Amino acid sequence: MTDATHSTPVPRLSLQDRMIALLVRFFRAEWSGALLAIVILGLAIEVATTDTMFFRPSNLMTILNNSAAIGVVAGGMTLIILTAGIDLSVGSVMGLTAALTGYVASFWGFPPALAILTGLGIGLAVGAFNGTLVAYFGMPAFIVTLAGLSIWRGTGHLTTNAQATPKLPEAFDYFGRYNPFAGLRQAYRDGELTGIWENIGAFVDANWLNFFRTFQMSMLIFIAFFLVLSIVVANTRYGRYVYAIGSNEPGARQAGINTRRYTLMTYMFGSFAAAFGALLFLGRAPYAKSDYGQMWELDAIAAVVIGGTSLFGGRGSLWGTFMGVILLKLINNGLTLAQLNTFWQMVVTGGIILVAVGIDIVRQSRDPEAVRKLLATVGAFMAFLTLMTPASVWLRAKISLGEHAAAMALREAGDTLAPGHTARLMEPEAIQAAQLAAQSTLVGTLVLLVLTILAAVNIFRGARPMTLVLAAGFVVMIPVVALMGYQAATPFLVLGACALAASAFVFTLFERARSLSHD
Amino acid sequence: MAQDRKIILETKGLTKHYGGVQALNDADFKMYADEHIAIVGDNGAGKSTFVRNITGVEQRTRGEVFVDGEPVHFASPQEAREHGIETVYQNLALADHLDVPANIFLGREEVRFNLGPLSWLNKKAMAKRAKELLDETGIKIPDPRQPVAGMSGGQRQCVAISRAAGWGSKLIIMDEPTAALGIQETTRVEHIIRGLKERGVPVIIISHNLRQVFNLVDRIVVFRQGRIAGVLDAKTASGNDVVAMITGVDQGVHDNASYI
Numbered sequence: 001m002t003d004a005t006h007s008t009p010v011p012r013l014s015l016q017d018r019m020i021a022l023l024v025r026f027f028r029a030e031w032s033g034a035l036l037a038i039v040i041l042g043l044a045i046e047v048a049t050t051d052t053m054f055f056r057p058s059n060l061m062t063i064l065n066n067s068a069a070i071g072v073v074a075g076g077m078t079l080i081i082l083t084a085g086i087d088l089s090v091g092s093v094m095g096l097t098a099a100l101t102g103y104v105a106s107f108w109g110f111p112p113a114l115a116i117l118t119g120l121g122i123g124l125a126v127g128a129f130n131g132t133l134v135a136y137f138g139m140p141a142f143i144v145t146l147a148g149l150s151i152w153r154g155t156g157h158l159t160t161n162a163q164a165t166p167k168l169p170e171a172f173d174y175f176g177r178y179n180p181f182a183g184l185r186q187a188y189r190d191g192e193l194t195g196i197w198e199n200i201g202a203f204v205d206a207n208w209l210n211f212f213r214t215f216q217m218s219m220l221i222f223i224a225f226f227l228v229l230s231i232v233v234a235n236t237r238y239g240r241y242v243y244a245i246g247s248n249e250p251g252a253r254q255a256g257i258n259t260r261r262y263t264l265m266t267y268m269f270g271s272f273a274a275a276f277g278a279l280l281f282l283g284r285a286p287y288a289k290s291d292y293g294q295m296w297e298l299d300a301i302a303a304v305v306i307g308g309t310s311l312f313g314g315r316g317s318l319w320g321t322f323m324g325v326i327l328l329k330l331i332n333n334g335l336t337l338a339q340l341n342t343f344w345q346m347v348v349t350g351g352i353i354l355v356a357v358g359i360d361i362v363r364q365s366r367d368p369e370a371v372r373k374l375l376a377t378v379g380a381f382m383a384f385l386t387l388m389t390p391a392s393v394w395l396r397a398k399i400s401l402g403e404h405a406a407a408m409a410l411r412e413a414g415d416t417l418a419p420g421h422t423a424r425l426m427e428p429e430a431i432q433a434a435q436l437a438a439q440s441t442l443v444g445t446l447v448l449l450v451l452t453i454l455a456a457v458n459i460f461r462g463a464r465p466m467t468l469v470l471a472a473g474f475v476v477m478i479p480v481v482a483l484m485g486y487q488a489a490t491p492f493l494v495l496g497a498c499a500l501a502a503s504a505f506v507f508t509l510f511e512r513a514r515s516l517s518h519d
Numbered sequence: 520m521a522q523d524r525k526i527i528l529e530t531k532g533l534t535k536h537y538g539g540v541q542a543l544n545d546a547d548f549k550m551y552a553d554e555h556i557a558i559v560g561d562n563g564a565g566k567s568t569f570v571r572n573i574t575g576v577e578q579r580t581r582g583e584v585f586v587d588g589e590p591v592h593f594a595s596p597q598e599a600r601e602h603g604i605e606t607v608y609q610n611l612a613l614a615d616h617l618d619v620p621a622n623i624f625l626g627r628e629e630v631r632f633n634l635g636p637l638s639w640l641n642k643k644a645m646a647k648r649a650k651e652l653l654d655e656t657g658i659k660i661p662d663p664r665q666p667v668a669g670m671s672g673g674q675r676q677c678v679a680i681s682r683a684a685g686w687g688s689k690l691i692i693m694d695e696p697t698a699a700l701g702i703q704e705t706t707r708v709e710h711i712i713r714g715l716k717e718r719g720v721p722v723i724i725i726s727h728n729l730r731q732v733f734n735l736v737d738r739i740v741v742f743r744q745g746r747i748a749g750v751l752d753a754k755t756a757s758g759n760d761v762v763a764m765i766t767g768v769d770q771g772v773h774d775n776a777s778y779i
Binding site: 251252257 | 615639
């Protein structure tokens with residue numbers, strides 16, 4: 001092995017080594033896993049789907065637009081988690097501020113600017129309440145914000161009677177779907193432009209559908225928010241103390257940092273970001289209601305964790321969260337294309353969190369065997385996702401047939417059937433359809449099940465030849481799965497094959513990287 | 520002779536009681552600005568209590584403390600620090616995920632303009648100054664831009680010491696500076712402490728390692744049962760003298776005693 005490396009010509013070797021060094025540097029960054037997953041998933045979706053192109057600008061901007069509101073909330077959450085805290089109340093705070101902002105704008109006749117300031121002020125006040133309890137009364141953040149999760153949701157429902165507002169004033173669009181080029185295009189179409197402006201207008205109009213249509217405020221605010229926040233965190237005393245508190249709170253206090261004040265400020269900023277996220281949400285929503293933002297606290301935490309930020313504090317970055325949010329939205333999109341319903345999206349999102357945290361632990365351990373296991377696990381997970389695409393159809397058909405049979409048995413036994421039982425009785429056509437569905441997916445399910453089991457075994461005993469054969473098996477399954485009519489599941493197989501192929505070369509890479517760093 | 524030498528730290532009748540427990544009784548202590556002193560004693564002898572009551576971690580029951588001849592009563596370690604008394608704690612108090620310059624400047628960052636929490640950090644100046652400090656103390660760290668979490672115990676201790684030494688401090692107190700270090704690393708830290716002596720920075724070391732104490736300091740203050748049992752000159756005293764004073768037994772210490 002070593003001899004072979006040495007006998008290769010010098011320039012080629014140095015290129016390879018440079019790639020390895022780059023790889024090492026890349027994986028030192030917390031956000032490397034999330035970025036990698038985005039690129040791979042994007043490529044896979046691009047390959048798998050013929051009509052929708054993933055890397056089309058308008059598609060990317062749509063994803064950014066959809067990520068904006070939750071992204072801003074997750075940005076605030078990042079700082080809280082960096083201080084080794086947690087805020088479970090951001091979803092409720094988002095709902096409360098969204099409802100109250102809409103409420104005062106619709107029913108109290110507040111001008112939009114005042115309503116917006118009210119909303120942001122409420123966010124700050126809630127954050128001050130939570131933060132004071134955490135920082136000055138020494139209550140655990142988990143408990144305080146768990147209580148807040150309930151309190152602020154309830155407050156939102158109580159103050160607005162849980163009723164939706166009428167349509168919001170147009171001013172709110174400036175936080176969401178407003179398009180800065182829309183006016184220009186309209187003016188061009190009306191023929192009001194002259195000179196250079198006319199040329200620009202023509203350009204915008206010509207590229208409207210494939211570019212400018214999705215160029216909306218949501219996306220711009222989202223990017224600007226992260227840009228400004230990351231610069232502030234990287235360059236100010238506040239940002240540094242956030243990391244210091246998360247790294248070593250008693251130590252930071254010994255160094256003379258007023259840790260309580262900075263903790264309080266961080267919780268205030270977290271709730272402020274939730275309120276700001278509410279505004280971004282209202283900018284795309286037709287009306288305001290107090291049940292907005294349910295489960296957002298979990299999505300925000302998921303995005304932060306996927307972005308490589310440690311729940312123990314002190315380690316992580318805002319750009320990781322940025323990519324974590326996009327990854328979450330991307331997964332949802334991909335699974336929607338894969339015709340899986342939202343319940344599956346929840347399950348898969350949870351799986352992604354586990355994988356992301358696994359990546360982080362492994363990344364820190366710098367142990368090649370752990371890295372290999374992780375990549376093998378990713379491969380197995382991908383096989384499982386592919387398996388579930390036909391398997392969910394098969395399972396559903398089998399379950400409904402079974403329930404039908406049980407209900408029939410009850411009826412024959414002479415019991416009166418509850419409405420739930422009656423609903424489970426099927427027409428003969430439906431029975432036939434279910435049987436057909438079960439039959440047509442059975443073989444594919446079984447083959448994929450074998451693949452998944454092999455991939456699972458490979459996690460624990462993965463010699464290089466076996467891993468490579470398995471990766472080839474993934475590749476072979478790609479056209480098979482596509483022929484079965486599950487084109488949308490092929491990205492999983494592509495990703496799995498990549499992960500497995502990479503896992504086969506982990507040890508070689510590590511050896512080389514070690515010897516490089518020793519030179 | 521004593522008249523010419525500047526007294527940096529003096530305590531008169533320093534006493535600390537925790538409820539009924541007399542952790543420290545009537546400690547009279549004098550330290551000159553040109554010497555290094557070691558504080559030794561058995562567990563519970565009052566060494567840490569003594570230091571904690573000087574640096575403001577705890578509030579004394581009775582007695583007086585003078586720094587540079589002025590009576591002081593520090594309410595917090597920060598106040599002691601503002602008076603030029605730096606403490607290197609046993610737990611080091613480093614922020615693991617920050618790099619070396621950030622740790623050295625933690626709590627007193629250099630800023631381009633002051634806006635409270637939003638003060639803009641002058642990273643370049645801090646990196647430069649940190650490098651100078653490390654060079655002055657003779658500390659070699661391969662890449663100061665890496666988080667200190669990945670560094671060895673010796674390197675971390677060096678960062679903690681240079682953090683304390685870098686501020687023109689009047690007095691540095693080190694709590695067990697080499698307790699968790701290997702032989703090579705201990706040598707390096709001792710080298711730094713000798714460097715401080717050459718630069719005329721007074722140091723108090725709390726240590727269990729008597730050999731190290733004899734190597735490093737001028738005078739040894741022995742604590743026993745909450746009192747200062749005696750002060751020995753490191754040049755003339757023997758290990759047996761110190762051990763006898765620590766244990767309060769005049770004889771029966773054999774030459775192979777492992778605590779020497």
